Amino acid sequence: MPKEVSNVEVNGHVIPLSHLDKVFWPQEGLKKVDLIHYYSEAASYLIPHLQERPLVWTRYPDGINSKGFYQKNAPAHLPDWIDTFTYYSQESDRDIHFILVSGTADLVWLANQAALEMHPWLSRAAAPDYPDFVVIDLDPSPGNTYKQVVQVAWTVKQVLDELKLHSYIKTSGAEGLHIYIPVQNQYDYKQIRDFAQSVAAAVCHLLPELATIERKVNKRGSLIYVDYLQNARGQTLCAPYSVRPRSGAPVSCPLHWEEIDLIEPSQFTIKTILPRLHQYGDIFAPVLNDRQSLAEAQERLGILAGMV
């Protein structure tokens, strides 16, 4: 394929676009240009969820059936108008320069780098040790149906309702569902994780035939994994509206709770989600400002745990 480069100007930044006709999703014939177009159109909905958060991204320069890779350190050729956040990694004794997405141009540049998945931290660069949400990741085992995942999700909601906490749900973009509980950013990762563990354990106690917090795959059987361990610094969950490297080009799609019974996760793709977005707007926006206290819930969970 000849390398043809065309320039596009976004918010005053000239971005060279290359390999636009390269096929990224062979089954559907979706090309790199479709990816760039999607992120460009979804930018205003996605950016609030990426803003100020150190970003881990995955890239698939030769399409989803070829080898992809994670990236967190900004490459040397990063344009100088994209912000970074320097974080010292004790393990590898070096600084990591995380990208901080702040505008549409950033996303277009990333898409041209063949970035598919956007994995923002749960905490912001200004307070890296204090997450803004608790997350619960419902991860089905092979053989689980979407309906079963939905049943577990409703039980998570029931537990959180009893704790008087608002929760928000989205598809993972694959088979699972992600539940977010936005909190005041005054709890550290350990507190957040302990809380998530209590919720996950309560759910598994209510649904012993369907859900587990067992992390070892071979001991999980055919139960749905209620993963609370993503509540740790540097751990990542794909952002709302992030593309996934799977056939069909699905995206992680925020839902109204009542919708989870009515949809199939695979119906939300880079080709189908935009009209929904334009019609309903970002229904995940409350996750960014519904800052809840965990004090009462922690107390009630403590009592609950004592009873079990």
Added chain:
DNA sequence: GCGTACT
């Protein structure tokens, strides 16, 4: 996807 480091 692209810059760098080898041959």
Added chain:
DNA sequence: AGTACGCAACGCCTA
């Protein structure tokens, strides 16, 4: 000039 390579470790839990 062509090609190979890197591009992510990290935190957590269990044994």
Added chain:
DNA sequence: TAGGCG
């Protein structure tokens, strides 16, 4: 402390 996990 090593190994598995995501």
